[in-house]
Amino acid sequence: MRWTLTVLGTTDLHGNVFNWDYYRDAEYDDGAHDDVGLAKVASVVGAVRAEREGLATLVLDAGDTIEGTLLTTFYARREPITSTGEIHPMARAMNVIGYDAVTLGNHEFNYGLPLLDLWISQLDCPALAANAISEATGEPAYAPYLLKEVRLAENAPAFTVGILGLTNPGTAVWDRGTVAGKLRFEDMVATAAKWVPEMRKAGADLVLVSAHGGDSGTSTLGPGVPNENPTALIAQRVPGIDAILFGHAHAEVVERFHVNEHTGERVLTAEPSKFGQRVSRMDFTLRHTGGRWVVEDKCATMINTNTVEEDPTVLDELKEQHARTVAHTTRVVATSTVEMSAAESRLRPTPILGFVHRVQTDTVRAALADNELPVLSVASPFSRTARFPAGEVCVREIAGLYVYDNALEAVELTGAQVRAYLEYSARYYRTHAPGAPVDPATISVRGRPDFNYDTIDGIDYDIDISRPAGERITRLEHGGAAVAPDARFVVAVNNYRRSGGGAFPGMGGTPLYSAGREIRELLIDWARARGTIDPADFSAANWRLVRDGVPLFA
Template sequence: MDCELIILETSDIHGTIFPINYGTNQEINAGFAKIATIISQEKQKHDHTLLIDNGDVIQGTPLTYHYAKFLYDKKNPIIRIMNELHYDAAIIGNHEFNYGLELLNRSVDASNFPWLSANSLNQHRAEPYFSKPYLIKEFENGLRIAVLGVTTHYIPNWENPNHIKALEFADAFETTKKWVDYLQKNEQYDLLVVSYHGGFERDLVTGEPTESLTGENQGYRICQEIDGIDVLLTGHQHRRLTGELHGKTILQPGFNGQALGKVTIPFSFQNGNWQVEQKTSEIIEVTDSIATDNNLLKLAADFENQTQEWLDQPIGEIVGDMTISDPFEVRLKDHPLIEFINQVQMDAAGVAISNTALFHNESPGFSSNVTMRDIVSNYIYPNTLKVIRISGQDIKDALEKCATYFVLDENKKPQVNPSFVEPKPQHYNYDMWEGIEYELNIAKPVGYRVVKLNFKSQPMDLSGQYEVVMNNYRAGGGGDYEMFKDKPVIKEIQTDMTELLADYFLKRKTVYATCNENWKVTY
């Protein structure tokens, strides 16, 4: 008597249901409606399947944003779809908290499957907040699979404190070690799966660190130091990974539903026990040949229609040019779009210094007639703002960090530092500032590239204190901006930046594109 187990993993879906790019409404190969077709095919072919979402599923598209802001009294369309697909479990990801704990709790309550996160703790009782750290699924033939869920514990560095005030996050590695030991001593199972909303902090081949060892990602250490794990499902980094690491089968299936992760494990029944014969992991990519599950789309059709109407609302006009033709050029010298976003932040916060990023290379900028679709196409994260008090030296250190975004090629031409592209694109970790005047000379060694730094046309006082507005992710030190971490918070603006940008247009109707060229990159 033999059997074969198939583990199917989605991760970092980020609210993608419909296979479209909301900026253009062009069809793309992504989302639940395409992934569902593959899931159905796999379940039809195999008798023993386990379907797990690894986190960051309920946030990320205009549809989920519109639902959270305007339709939150209705059942979450993401949960309706996951229930329809008969997920066995979901893991709490860091972006699950972006719309607040009330919406998350309602989503968890509406789910026909458990949400697992052994290290997301109720701060008053030091026990798992989401009720279950693990599950054990038993099939009709007696095969028992244990699944332990863990979440990156770095969440307090990014999230709005009001969204997580009932929780604390224990170290993911230590929690995994604790619960693996517990399971080994107290449960009977034939395979142990750890589903970790986190990634790998080291190169999988060489073991060399690929990021600052902050604890945000601990997948390599989990594989290296914790015995007893058979399969480690990962996410958070938006990578596509398969293979073996220190005896564990690893898998990470990318993001936005562009692919499905699959682990195949044949078992044999020997001496009254199920024995693992082998383990293989693979990525099944969503392609043009994968049909869209239109029945699934019907579950979210009403939400989608209302979202599309909202996106097409005209909110203002631009006089001048805020469009983007080359995102790399935007990062080399001041651009009207970046100046505008910084101006909105300074207006909202009432301070004279601001920083922001061009978050992704698909940002189109603003054409002459601006709609909500334009807003969400350029500002893709549900960030809020913080004003923190930092020193002139902190500002200089941050600019030196920004300057590491660039390297020079053999022709002495600027290129993006590979560390900002691999293993995960991090263009959002390069900031551009308003309210100061500065110059970065990237021909100079790292750490010595800030060759000009003025405030109000005078050299900045490095020992002086300045109030600066930035998004909540950066203010918490996100992106390895350690100089901002734990600095005094002078003010918090809890309105999402998308709303602040839209309100700025709605109040003024007409916005003029300006560019004071207060900064540049030389080489």
């Protein structure tokens, strides 16, 4: 006789509950007509459970849950649950849905361990991370796996599912200030190889891995740090795994099989995009024979959440938290003298990115008043759609300019290190031979994100995109004079970059300044204190894109 098991999976929810864009204060729309949020996921889950008439249906998440929208930022920073005792919105929504297990992603650690621990305690299901090891005990700091007995059907033999959670080792780099000395993050492949046999020995009839790591096999973390995207390697190298739900890459992988090199078994993998836009559905056909369970077939499909309405129970459970967030994000903080846009911030200096530089520079200069070195500022063009209107500027518009929950820090760099930093950043651009047309839409290397292109304020420089990567900074001046290799500067930079995120050179050392203040909040406070945002206060055309010495976007 045969039975079936269905597993539903989400990943990279990034704080999305409502189908709402808090930066625009409007319904979410990405142009492809995708929808987002756990309220949509809840309707998908409810429909599948109804279809299966109470038969075994598990719901899992592969991580990056509590960071990413202004809703979750509000309950982490503005009214933190660690101070108010409020139930975290992602715990509320996931509990309504009835998740069976969640895996910790790297962004779970962004707000510190106390908030993470409180969120975990508020969940009605375990949070898994077998490779996050306590430095104090040498044991997993969180539950490594879950063994769950499920009801396949009336009178079906007992059946146990083992769910192993693996988090991303990049947390040791990206949130070094939070986890250093407290947690270490071990290799995901080696961790799976350790725990899968133990799960089988403990009675798991089916082993699922919920992994917060992509399947490309590539990594941005550099030498000495375990692979960031090892899902395919786990499937190929670790015997005893039936399927892997994975995340981190924000990709849509409907169904992908990998052959295990030890057993020849096909391991099913799936990645359900991001933000709750998709739900992976894995279906297993099972047969009990000779006293053991056999997986006869397995497959995966993808459900688009724009095919359902938002679940009213989730909406009602979180309506007050949503309303408080909207009230905060629509609050006016200043008046802008002109409209400003970030659309061209990767092509030329723009006043709106100059605003970020000015606030960072002012903050670091005030904090290090006794340090007489010149202060430079690093900032990225995170969003091409960010804009300030001429007139009233709200919290949401400033937050839309700085979309990450980064804190401001400062380091000391030499002139040689500043040049190396800029050369590394300038790899963002494709090489353009003299005479060929330059299209702003395709000027960057394919696949290289805008957030890995940094500009530096406080010095003057040219980036010559006719030259090979590593030889593009053809002019580098401070105060009208060429920057000497042994010159010294204080550089304001976000904690992600300073901790090694993106592997930019010169980072990773002990900061001169690190007060834990979020850049987004500094921008809001600076604007509120002055009341007026005027480009005359911070606009400076200090860098140029050139080709063979000729400016491209004057």
